[in-house]
Amino acid sequence: MNTRSKVTLAVFISGSGSNLQAIIDHCANGVIAGSVKLVVSSRDDAYGLVRAQKAGIPTAIHRRKDFPDGAAADAHLLNLLAQHYIELIALAGFLKMVPPAIIRAYQNRIVNIHPGLLPKYGGKGMYGHFVHEAVLTAKEPETGVTIHIVDEMYDHGRVLVQKKVPVLPGDTPDTLASRVLSIEHTLYPQVIKDLCETIIKERSQ
Numbered sequence: 001m002n003t004r005s006k007v008t009l010a011v012f013i014s015g016s017g018s019n020l021q022a023i024i025d026h027c028a029n030g031v032i033a034g035s036v037k038l039v040v041s042s043r044d045d046a047y048g049l050v051r052a053q054k055a056g057i058p059t060a061i062h063r064r065k066d067f068p069d070g071a072a073a074d075a076h077l078l079n080l081l082a083q084h085y086i087e088l089i090a091l092a093g094f095l096k097m098v099p100p101a102i103i104r105a106y107q108n109r110i111v112n113i114h115p116g117l118l119p120k121y122g123g124k125g126m127y128g129h130f131v132h133e134a135v136l137t138a139k140e141p142e143t144g145v146t147i148h149i150v151d152e153m154y155d156h157g158r159v160l161v162q163k164k165v166p167v168l169p170g171d172t173p174d175t176l177a178s179r180v181l182s183i184e185h186t187l188y189p190q191v192i193k194d195l196c197e198t199i200i201k202e203r204s205q
C-alpha cells in the first residue's frame with residue numbers, strides 16, 4: 001500500500017449510526033484521508049446498516065451467539081477485517097465489548113466515542129440515555145464527549161480528546177443527548193482525520 005492511499009476504516013455500530021454518517025460524510029468530502037470499507041453491526045435492525053447500504057459500504061452482522069464459541073467468533077471477525085484490509089476501527093454506538101483478540105490485533109487502532117466526561121459515567125451499562133439521566137440526577141453543571149483508545153475494559157483506554165458540554169436549566173435526557181450528539185458529529189471526524197494522517201505517515205517510515 002503506498003503512502004498516499006486512503007486509510008481503510010471499519011465502523012462498528014449497534015444503533016442509529018449518526019456518528020457513522022458523520023464519518024462517511026467527512027471521508028466523502030475529503031476531510032478524512034480515509035474510506036469506510038466495512039460496517040459491522042451487533043444487531044440486524046440497526047438503522048446504521050441502512051446508512052451504510054445507501055453509501056454503498058459492505059455490511060456485516062456480527063453476533064457472538066451465531067458461533068459455537070468465542071474463538072470462532074473472533075476468528076470470523078478478524079478474517080472479515082483482513083478481507084477488507086482494515087487499518088483503523090471506530091466504534092460508534094457499538095454496545096458490545098470488543099474481544100481481546102481483536103484488541104491485540106489492532107493495538108492503538110480502535111477508538112470509541114462516549115457521550116460523557118470519562119472516567120465519570122462510564123463502564124458496563126453506562127451508555128446512551130443512561131449516561132444523560134445519571135448526569136441530570138447528579139445535577140452536574142456540565143457533561144461532554146470523550147474519545148479514547150479502546151482497551152480490554154469498557155470506556156477505559158487512553159483518552160485522545162474530551163470536550164465539555166454545558167447542562168442547561170430544564171434539560172431532559174433527550175435535550176442533553178441531542179446537544180452532546182451534535183458535538184460528537186464534529187469531534188469524532190476530527191479525531192479520525194488525525195489518526196488517519198498518523199497512519200499514513202507511519203506507513204512511510
Ligand code: GRF
Binds near residue numbers: 019020
Ligand atoms: C453516541 O452518543 C455515542 O457517543 C455513543 O453511542 C451513541 C451512538 O449514536 N457511544 P449514533 O448511533 O452514532 O447515532
